[in-house]
Amino acid sequence: MEFERNGYEWRNRLTNEEHFGIIAMDPGWSYNEGMYLDGREDDWIRRENSPNATRVFTYHNEEFTWKITHDESDLYLLIEKNSGAWSFPQESILIGFDVVPGGYNCPGGTFNTPVEEFLVLSGIDNSLMYVNTKYDLFYAFKHFPRPYETELFEPNKILVSQMMIVPQCEFPAEVLVTGSWRFGISNPASPEFTNLADWYYDGNILEVRFPWFLLGIMDPSTKLALDYFTGDLPSYRTIDGISLEIVHRSQYGTTRTAPSFYNWEGWTVPSWHQRRKQSFEIIASMNRLIHSSTVDPQCVPRSPCQAQSLTECIETSLPNLIRTRGFDSIPREDICLNMHSSTYDGIPTNFYWPIPHP
Ligand SMILES: [Ca+2]
Numbered sequence: 482m483e484f485e486r487n488g489y490e491w492r493n494r495l496t497n498e499e500h501f502g503i504i505a506m507d508p509g510w511s512y513n514e515g516m517y518l519d520g521r522e523d524d525w526i527r528r529e530n531s532p533n534a535t536r537v538f539t540y541h542n543e544e545f546t547w548k549i550t551h552d553e554s555d556l557y558l559l560i561e562k563n564s565g566a567w568s569f570p571q572e573s574i575l576i577g578f579d580v581v582p583g584g585y586n587c588p589g590g591t592f593n594t595p596v597e598e599f600l601v602l603s604g605i606d607n608s609l610m611y612v613n614t615k616y617d618l619f620y621a622f623k624h625f626p627r628p629y630e631t632e633l634f635e636p637n638k639i640l641v642s643q644m645m646i647v648p649q650c651e652f653p654a655e656v657l658v659t660g661s662w663r664f665g666i667s668n669p670a671s672p673e674f675t676n677l678a679d680w681y682y683d684g685n686i687l688e689v690r691f692p693w694f695l696l697g698i699m700d701p702s703t704k705l706a707l708d709y710f711t712g713d714l715p716s717y718r719t720i721d722g723i724s725l726e727i728v729h730r731s732q733y734g735t736t737r738t739a740p741s742f743y744n745w746e747g748w749t750v751p752s753w754h755q756r757r758k759q760s761f762e763i764i765a766s767m768n769r770l771i772h773s774s775t776v777d778p779q780c781v782p783r784s785p786c787q788a789q790s791l792t793e794c795i796e797t798s799l800p801n802l803i804r805t806r807g808f809d810s811i812p813r814e815d816i817c818l819n820m821h822s823s824t825y826d827g828i829p830t831n832f833y834w835p836i837p838h839p
C-alpha cells in the first residue's frame with residue numbers, strides 16, 4: 482500500500498507549533514535509540530554497534546576524532562580530543578557547513594570550501610551560529626532589506642511576529658536570535674536536562690546538535706535544501722549530503738580538518754517515542770491540589786502574575802519553590818499560575834488555574 486506524504490516526516494526544532502503539550506515526541510523508537518548532548522559517547526557507540534541504526538561517519542586526524550550522525554530533528558557532531566580536555570574560552574572551535582554550491586570561504590580562507598553557515602564555539606555564554614545573508618531565509622520577509630554584500634555573515638535569526646501597522650499605531654517586528662548557542666545537557670535522564678541545549682562538553686568529549694532547518698535543510702527526509710536566492714525568491718535543490726569543516730584555535734595556533742562529507746538515507750516513516758515532559762508532573766501536582774478538599778469554589782485566577790516578569794515566573798519562582806520547599810508547603814497566595822503550554826520542557830504556561838485559598 483502506498484501512503485501519501487503529509488509533509489511532517491521530520492521534526493523542526495525551530496517551530497513552537499510542533500512542540501505543545503506535556504508529552505514530548507522524541508526521535509528514535511525508544512530512549513536508547515536517541516542521541517544526547519551530555520559529554521558521553523555511549524549513545525554514539527550504541528549506534529555503531531547496532532547494524533540497523535542510523536550510520537555514524539567517523540573521521541580522524543592527529544588532534545581529533547570526530548563523528549557525525551543524524552535523526553529526524555538534528556544533525557549531531559562529536560569531537561573528541563586525542564589528548565587533554567576541552568577548555569573554553571581558552572580555545573575555540575569553528576564549524577563551517579557547505580550545503581549547496583556557492584558561498585564564501587570567510588576572511589583569510591578560514592574554510593577550504595565556500596560555506597553557507599558556520600558555528601563559533603567560544604565559550605558557554607558567547608557561542609553563535611552565523612549564516613551568509615544571501616542564503617538567509619530571514620530576508621525573505623518584507624520590511625527587512627537583504628544586505629548587498631555577498632560576503633556578509635550574520636547570526637541566525639527568526640521572525641517571531643511581523644511588523645504590524647494599524648491606524649495611528651505601529652508594532653515593531655519581533656526577532657529572535659536562533660544562532661545563540663545554548664550550553665546544556667539534552668539527555669532527559671540527567672537532572673540537569675534542558676531541551677533547549679545546543680552543545681555540551683565534558684573532559685575530552687564535545688557534542689553539538691544542529692536543527693535541520695538552521696542548516697538550510699527544508700526537509701531532511703527528502704534531502705531538500707534551500708538554495709541561494711534569485712532576487713527576492715528562494716529556490717531549492719535536492720542534495721546528496723553536507724560537508725563540514727572544523728577549525729580549532731588555541732594558544733598553539735590554528736588547525737583545520739579536511740572537509741568531512743556526510744550523507745544519509747531519506748525516509749518515509751519517522752521514528753518516535755513518547756516522553757513525559759518535566760511539566761507533566763507539575764500539572765499532575767496542580768491537579769491533585771485543585772481536586773483536594775482545600776479548593777474554594779469561589780476562587781478566581783490571580784492575574785497579573787506576582788513575579789516581576791512572566792519569564793521570572795516561569796523559569797524561577799514556581800519551579801524553585803517546588804524544588805526547594807515541596808509543592809504542598811508553598812503559601813497558596815504566592816503561587817503564580819499564569820501558565821502556557823510551551824515548547825520548553827519546564828513549567829508549562831498558557832492557561833490559568835484556579836488558585837485555592839488557604
Ligand atoms: Ca552523548
Ligand SMILES: [Ca+2]
Nearest residue numbers: 581583584595
Ligand atoms: Ca557552499
